[in-house]
Structures are given as structure tokens and as C-alpha cells.
Amino acid sequence: MEYKMLFSPMKIGNCEIKNRIVMSPMLMGFGQFDGCVTEQLMDYYEERAKGGTGLIITEITRINDVHGSAAFAQLGASHDYQIAGLHEFAERIHKYGAKLFVQLHHPGRQNVGLAIGTVPVCIAMTRMFKSFPKTLFKIAPKIAPFMSKHNLALSSVSASKCEPSYFAGGRVRALSHREVKKVIRQFIDGAVRCQKAGIDGVELHGTHGYLIQQFLSPNTNHRTDEYGGSFENRLRFLREIVDGIRKECGDYPIIVRLTLDEFYSKIGKPEKGYNFETGLKYAKAIADMGVDAIDVSSAAYDTFNYWLEPTSFECGWRKYLAAAVKKEVKIPVLAANLIRTPEQAERQLEEGDQDFVSLGRPLIADPHWAEKAQSGHENEIKRCICCLYCIQSMQDNAYHGDHGYCAVNPTVGREKEFDNLPKDGNGRVVVVVGAGVAGLTCAEMLGRRGFKAIVLEKDNQIGGQIQLADKPPKKEKLGWSFEDMRTNAEKFGAEIHLNTEATPEVIASYNPYAVVVATGACAVKPRSIEGVNLENVYTTTQILSGEVKLEN
Ligand SMILES: Cc1cc2nc3c(=O)[nH]c(=O)nc-3n(C[C@H](O)[C@H](O)[C@H](O)COP(=O)(O)O)c2cc1C
Numbered sequence: 448m449e450y451k452m453l454f455s456p457m458k459i460g461n462c463e464i465k466n467r468i469v470m471s472p473m474l475m476g477f478g479q480f481d482g483c484v485t486e487q488l489m490d491y492y493e494e495r496a497k498g499g500t501g502l503i504i505t506e507i508t509r510i511n512d513v514h515g516s517a518a519f520a521q522l523g524a525s526h527d528y529q530i531a532g533l534h535e536f537a538e539r540i541h542k543y544g545a546k547l548f549v550q551l552h553h554p555g556r557q558n559v560g561l562a563i564g565t566v567p568v569c570i571a572m573t574r575m576f577k578s579f580p581k582t583l584f585k586i587a588p589k590i591a592p593f594m595s596k597h598n599l600a601l602s603s604v605s606a607s608k609c610e611p612s613y614f615a616g617g618r619v620r621a622l623s624h625r626e627v628k629k630v631i632r633q634f635i636d637g638a639v640r641c642q643k644a645g646i647d648g649v650e651l652h653g654t655h656g657y658l659i660q661q662f663l664s665p666n667t668n669h670r671t672d673e674y675g676g677s678f679e680n681r682l683r684f685l686r687e688i689v690d691g692i693r694k695e696c697g698d699y700p701i702i703v704r705l706t707l708d709e710f711y712s713k714i715g716k717p718e719k720g721y722n723f724e725t726g727l728k729y730a731k732a733i734a735d736m737g738v739d740a741i742d743v744s745s746a747a748y749d750t751f752n753y754w755l756e757p758t759s760f761e762c763g764w765r766k767y768l769a770a771a772v773k774k775e776v777k778i779p780v781l782a783a784n785l786i787r788t789p790e791q792a793e794r795q796l797e798e799g800d801q802d803f804v805s806l807g808r809p810l811i812a813d814p815h816w817a818e819k820a821q822s823g824h825e826n827e828i829k830r831c832i833c834c835l836y837c838i839q840s841m842q843d844n845a846y847h848g849d850h851g852y853c854a855v856n857p858t859v860g861r862e863k864e865f866d867n868l869p870k871d872g873n874g875r876v877v878v879v880v881g882a883g884v885a886g887l888t889c890a891e892m893l894g895r896r897g898f899k900a901i902v903l904e905k906d907n908q909i910g911g912q913i914q915l916a917d918k919p920p921k922k923e924k925l926g927w928s929f930e931d932m933r934t935n936a937e938k939f940g941a942e943i944h945l946n947t948e949a950t951p952e953v954i955a956s957y958n959p960y961a962v963v964v965a966t967g968a969c970a971v972k973p974r975s976i977e978g979v980n981l982e983n984v985y986t987t988t989q990i991l992s993g994e995v996k997l998e999n
């Protein structure tokens with residue numbers, strides 16, 4: 448299929464983007480305490496630029512180190528010393544004809560304990576003692592839960608003193624009037640640094656419940672000064688940031704990422720926050736401020752599933768939000784609205800839902816999504832299955848000094864290594880036992896190295912345990928994982944033999960150079976649970992495979 452709209456250029460302000468594919472901002476934890484770029488971070492983004500993405504928007508990038516730092520391993524635009532690294536980063540993205548915007552961010556009340564107030568100390572300590580990060584990451588996993596249990600963390604800040612957000616917890620204090628002015632200044636300074644570094648534009652993070660949204664939302668903004676109260680006053684914080692950037696950076700492109708509906712109605716609290724009607728009013732007012740594009744999103748931490756969907760949500764379910772904004776404004780509209788395939792992306796562009804398709808997790812799962820679509824190899828795209836392992840692992844690993852991972856893409860964070868796989872297989876045969884996700888991925892990697900993979904599967908189908916996991920209602924996306932892995936394994940020459948038990952004789956008949964055992968896992972019945980051996984107790988495998996039918 449030809450994707451005419453997807454691969455047509457379009458401008459955001461004065462910046463021409465070669466196609467309509469945008470990498471949505473995503474923190475994966477490849478940074479370091481001082482907010483400077485790292486090789487690993489640049490490799491990760493560069494792979495997505497190489498894979499044909501038109502515009503890359505970075506992860507949350509801090510503008511304030513003290514209460515505005517949301518993670519130890521995030522980018523910063525809070526100091527001049529970060530400019531040189533950002534410049535190198537931009538050059539590496541530009542090599543592939545892609546553009547790079549930085550997402551400027553302050554978490555406000557959605558900040559977790561250990562990150563508040565500690566980053567400047569960590570920077571200073573790392574400068575004095577090279578081994579400091581190692582020591583910190585040994586003790587941090589123990590300190591963090593202790594601090595949150597005993598409420599020892601410094602307060603996070605917000606538009607007003609308000610209840611903590613679900614998930615972040617802690618105590619929240621109001622920013623003073625002077626602090627509000629200072630944070631506005633810090634956003635402007637962040638944009639100035641990005642411009643100096645040759646970054647193509649900035650995105651202001653006004654969604655997912657972070658500080659800018661906390662000013663917009665009556666749920667968190669109860670101020671009585673000029674930054675609270677009326678619709679216009681709640682918008683003032685953002686307006687002053689936009690005006691300041693315009694004044695200092697001229698026509699430098701600015702995108703605002705906006706929550707169109709906080710979706711409190713979805714969790715049975717319609718009286719809280721702001722809804723679609725107000726969100727649309729905000730979108731119009733923001734377009735009138737003279738920004739260059741609006742990136743439509745939704746929700747906040749309290750309503751987490753409605754901005755970062757688990758696997759049960761239907762593709763495109765919230766495209767109506769972007770479509771409504773597009774009808775009201777004359778500037779480009781971007782949106783990450785659960786797009787998984789190029790067909791869906793093209794359709795949403797054709798139907799006028801949005802001007803740019805933002806892909807978050809799809810580009811973690813497959814950095815070459817765009818290039819595969821453009822070259823007619825869309826069937827080789829490894830689709831994101833919305834399992835949320837990326838965000839979970841990123842958060843779990845944050846205090847261990849490690850980054851996020853992907854359930855379907857083992858190359859995340861190791862892009863250089865996998866780009867330079869040795870081609871030393873010389874056609875030698877390797878037998879892989881098991882056609883589950885491990886066996887199929889192994890077969891692809893062997894093929895990439897020039898080995899001939901023979902996959903033996905005793906079942907009559909591929910997929911192993913995942914082939915059961917996708918059986919319950921609304922879990923179909925999980926099945927995409929092994930379908931796509933099969934396509935890619937076969938592309939690299941793997942032979943898959945179903946209904947074939949890997950007996951010593953069968954294996955020996957291939958005269959293999961090596962054998963990989965990838966037989967996966969079995970459901971267990973923990974003996975410690977009383978009654979586990981009763982006749983009416985079954986494993987998930989027995990039920991999902993249909994061996995046991997549940998009745999009554
Ligand atoms: C691991 C992870 C980190 C994220 N970090 C950010 C972020 O830094 N800034 C942001 O605006 N959104 C962030 N998001 C949300 C994505 O930009 C995107 O809106 C969301 O994943 C839904 O789009 P998708 O279904 O295409 O992934 C993150 C999402 C994930 C999975």
C-alpha cells in the first residue's frame with residue numbers, strides 16, 4: 448500500500464518535517480544526573496531517526512533541577528553546560544533528515560520522593576567522586592520506599608497546596624508568586640538553550656497532569672492571585688511562557704502538548720478537573736497565543752490508563768479529541784492516539800483526525816516503523832502490544848541506575864551493539880527448541896548473524912505461553928508479538944517445524960553447530976497454598992488452552 452499522506456512533508460512553524468511521523472516524547476532513562484546527553488541516549492534516538500521518523504520529540508527535559516527534576520536519568524535544559532551535548536544530539540538526528548524538538552517539562556505535584564531536591568547534590572557528588580552513582584544506586588532502592596513510608600521526602604510543588612496525585616503521593620505545597628515567575632523564566636531559558644544548541648523547536652509539556660496542566664486544572668489550581676480563578680488566569684502561566692519564548696527566540700517553533708479531557712468522569716469523579724468542552728476552549732486559546740502546533744493528549748496521573756493505555760483499549764479510541772481540535776484551529780495538530788499500523792495512520796490523516804501521527808511505544812518496539820512502511824515492508828513491523836513493560840521497567844529501574852526495556856524489542860538501549868552484530872554464522876545450522884517468543888527472537892538474531900536457524904516446536908502452533916495469554920477478551924494484541932516475530936525470523940531464513948518434538952535423533956539429523964533450548968515456562972501450582980491439589984483447582988494453562996471448560 449502507498450501511504451501518500453503519511454509520507455508527505457508538512458511544516459510546523461518554519462520547520463519542515465519530511466513526513467507526518469512523529470516520535471512522541473518518552474522517558475526511558477538513558478540520561479545522567481547532570482542532564483547532559485549520553486552516548487546511549489543519542490544511539491537510542493538516532494536509531495529512530497535512521498528508521499525514517501520525520502520528527503523526534505525528546506523525553507521530558509527539566510528546566511529546574513530542584514523541584515523540577517522528575518528522574519535521575521533525564522535530559523536537562525537547565526544549564527548552559529548542557530548546550531554542547533544537545534548540539535551534538537541535534538547533529539546526529541539531522542544526519543538522517545529528521546528534525547529534533549525538546550520537550551520542556553516540570554512535574555509539579557507528580558513527582559516522586561527521592562528526585563525532589565536531591566539532583567543538585569547528586570551532580571556535585573558525582574563530580575567529586577566518580578563512584579558516587581554506583582553507591583547511590585546500591586542504596587536508593589532501599590531508601591526510596593523508606594522515605595515514602597515515613598513521608599520524609601521534600602514536598603513537591605504545584606499551582607496550589609492540593610492533594611497528592613495518585614501514584615506520586617507525598618506532600619504538595621503551593622509555588623509562591625515569586626517562584627511562579629522564576630519557573631516561567633526557567634522555561635524560557637530552557638527554550639533559549641535549545642535554540643542555541645541547534646534544536647529545531649520546543650514542546651511545552653502541558654499534559655498528563657504535570658505542572659502546566661496543574662495550572663490549567665481547577666482540581667489543582669485554587670490560587671487567588673492572577674494565576675488562578677478564572678479560565679484566563681489559569682491559562683496565564685502557559686501564556687507567559689509562550690510570550691517569553693516568542694520575545695527571546697523570535698519565530699522559533701513552539702508546540703504545546705495539551706490534555707483535552709482530564710477524564711475524571713471515567714473514574715467516577717466527574718466533579719473534578721476539566722472536561723472535553725473546557726479542553727477544547729484551551730486548545731483554541733492556545734492556538735490564538737501564536738504557537739505553531741498543538742499536540743493533543745489526555746488525562747493525568749489520577750487517570751493514568753487514559754493517556755497510556757493497557758492492551759485492552761481499542762486502537763484510535765481517542766482520535767475524536769484531536770479531530771475536534773483540528774476543526775477549531777488553523778495550526779497543525781499532532782496526536783498519539785493508539786496508532787499501531789501504517790494503514791491506521793494513513794486513514795486517520797485522510798479522515799482529517801490530525802496532521803501528524805505521533806507514535807510512542809510503536810517506535811520503542813520497532814525503530815524502523817517508518818522506513819518499513821515506506822518501502823512496502825509494513826508486514827515486517829514489530830507492533831507494540833501495549834503490555835506496558837516499557838514504563839514499568841523504566842520506573843522500576845530508575846533507582847537501580849538502569850533504563851526501560853521492551854517486551855518485543857531486545858535491542859532497546861543496545862542499539863549500537865545490535866547494529867554491529869558480527870556476520871560470522873557462515874550458514875552454520877543452529878537448532879532452536881521452542882517457537883515461543885524467545886525461540887523466534889533467537890532465530891531472527893541467528894539469521895542476522897548469518898546462521899541457519901531450524902526451529903522445532905512440538906505444538907501445532909507458534910507462540911508458546913503468549914499464545915495462551917492472548918486468549919482472554921481484549922488481549923488479542925498480545926498475539927501480534929509472536930506473529931511479527933515469526934515474520935522476522937523467516938525473513939532471515941529461519942525454518943519453523945511445527946508438530947516436531949526435539950528428540951536427540953531429530954536434533955542430530957540436522958548436524959547442528961549449536962542447540963538453543965528456548966522451551967519457556969510452565970504454569971505452576973504452588974504447594975504452599977492449601978488445597979492446591981484439589982480436583983477443582985486448575986492452572987491458567989488448562990483453562991486458557993480449553994483443556995478445562997469453566998461452567999456455572
Ligand atoms: C516509557 C514511556 C515514557 C513516556 N514518557 C513521556 C514523556 O516523557 N513525555 C510525554 O509527554 N509523554 C510520555 N509518554 C507518553 C507517550 O508520549 C504517548 O503519549 C503514549 O505512550 C501513548 O502513545 P502510544 O500508544 O503511541 O505509545 C511516555 C510513554 C511511555 C510508554
Ligand code: SF4
Pocket residue numbers: 808809811812830831832833834835836837838852853854855856
Ligand atoms: S510492546 Fe510493551 S514494552 Fe514494548 S513498547 Fe509496547 S508496551 Fe512498551
